[in-house]
Amino acid sequence: MTSALINRPALGNFPSSDWASILRTGILSVAPKGLNQVFTGMSGSDANETAYKAAFMWKRQQQRGGHHVDFTPEEISSSMINQSPGAPQLSILSFKTGFHGRLFGSLSTTRSKPIHKLDIPAFNWPQATFPLLKYPLEEHLQENRKAEEESLAEVEHLITTHPLPPCAVVIEPIQSEGGDNHASPAFFRALRALTRKHDILLIVDEVQTGVGATGKFWAHDHWNLTDPPDMVTFSKKAQTAGYYFGNNDLRPNKPYRQFNTWMGDPARAILFRAIIQEIQKHDLVNHTANVGEYLYSGLEEISKRYPGEIQNLRGKGQGTFIAWDSPRRDEFLKLAKGVGINIGGSGERAVRLRPMLIFQRHHADILLEGVEKIFKT
């Protein structure tokens, strides 16, 4: 996560002080002969990919007639040569401008930017249009409802006609990497109903939105669902990764079908526990909801004075998960660093805020002051 670091020298994403020396005296000190560089891995893409695997297993089990029905000899032999029916002709449906990770399965559902996808083989899985809402919301009620209805119709069309039928739909509560794109709770409730109607799963990707920043612990808490998502994936702020689920049919029916060496890293599960305890102790979710409201109002004020600079301000009622479009986004981000604010972008032209949960009103004041200073000069 990037965070708004105020009045401090701009920092990158990594522990910059001794990371190089940790690598040099550690990993690189045992580099194989002739190799002198290293790329380290391990990330939240796993959370989504294991959720997808669970979805494929669930659908095939259902098609097979239940978890007591054994694989056929043909399934077993074809799986070993990566062919159907063992490796099934099924898919995961995702949305345009969505981001779900960078490994081969997750990247096949990522649709945010070409730079993430170029040169990497991908599955021919379907994508639907994410409803692109217009702001301010209250002035575009009909248009926005229409955009959401069209998106849902496209989802249903793809579910029923795509040559690789989806066994699940994956969606972010707020498309984060892809530009901080929001949709209404009604849209998500309708999507839940649609996936239920067609007997496929709904996977909510809360890798970016989860753990408090939207003013709820999980962003999808804002939707008031009566029927919960089938799976919710998490990573980032959780400092660990995985997916929640409730349906016993999503449990692997045999050993070793879903498995990895550390099963999520016990040490990091302890970290997440400590993070949760700290959040509860300081009531940081409600705190973030309040500070977010304060921050949003301040930005709304500024946007009235500089309507050319802050366009499509969004994230009202979503804690500090706030963004706006800027006609000179990259320049703005650079100027922001000059006034002591380390801030990031999403999509093609959004400035998006991702402060830490301990971000307070007086930090918001410094941020607002800095933003206005940029517009003034």
Next chain:
Amino acid sequence: MTSALINRPALGNFPSSDWASILRTGILSVAPKGLNQVFTGMSGSDANETAYKAAFMWKRQQQRGGHHVDFTPEEISSSMINQSPGAPQLSILSFKTGFHGRLFGSLSTTRSKPIHKLDIPAFNWPQATFPLLKYPLEEHLQENRKAEEESLAEVEHLITTHPLPPCAVVIEPIQSEGGDNHASPAFFRALRALTRKHDILLIVDEVQTGVGATGKFWAHDHWNLTDPPDMVTFSKKAQTAGYYFGNNDLRPNKPYRQFNTWMGDPARAILFRAIIQEIQKHDLVNHTANVGEYLYSGLEEISKRYPGEIQNLRGKGQGTFIAWDSPRRDEFLKLAKGVGINIGGSGERAVRLRPMLIFQRHHADILLEGVEKIFKT
């Protein structure tokens, strides 16, 4: 890693004491509404998948004419719909009975057992036969050389004729999950030459074999290569994951092409550093080479007395990375637990040893005694 735990109650792979309570009081305490179960992720499959991504980018860059040549508009637009040329029709070649992980790209190269692959969509990538050597090696020199030559010929045939041309070959120094299958250093040197000849990459997957257990820090150190592998992947014993490389052309030529949230987890890089320091301080690699020789000799002795029980004993000179085939493997593993030895299997019928690096001669004595006890009764 499973390890031979002697004279202690048999333990599983996980911290059994308070893992459930860590989950309950941590991750599960914030489960989204309606969901009450969790599957945690994060594993070494990432190491292989990021290496594969680097290989695809490298090959496409080469085909494009170098890292200064920009993507075409067609590449950019086709990548966003998961189609060629942006999502290229290229592949990674792997070997039958190989294991390289469980996510969508890595699983497409895994060929060890159907249970890992069933119900999961896969890329139609090529697989070559791994030479299946006969033991004792010195009695089957010609047959084994022939098996290796045939495997290399098949690799070359697939490189030159497969509809999805491989940009890399991935191979384990010892096929671990797939049955502890070894090949000669000459085979691996020839494979290195073959990949060089056809201008594709050699990725050595040392996730299981790396970090000392074979009596070298990396198992491929046994091959005496003059031309190192292009990439070496690691995880497990390293307590972190990633790949080593040497060629600057394997570095991403633009930001965000290879990236993940924690870039390998700095905390775990510190752990790996401490592990390396401990290994060096206690000279554990040489120690393992010596104990392995002692253990191998002991098993060889027993195999002479019980030739029906210990077949195809292998791993001579490979530290404690020793295995044999058993005509009653699963029964043997169960009986072993009864005499205080927690031991695992690989492939269909191999008993494989994976003791920790601190395994000593007196542990080997207990193991040998236990094994003989099983055969006697």
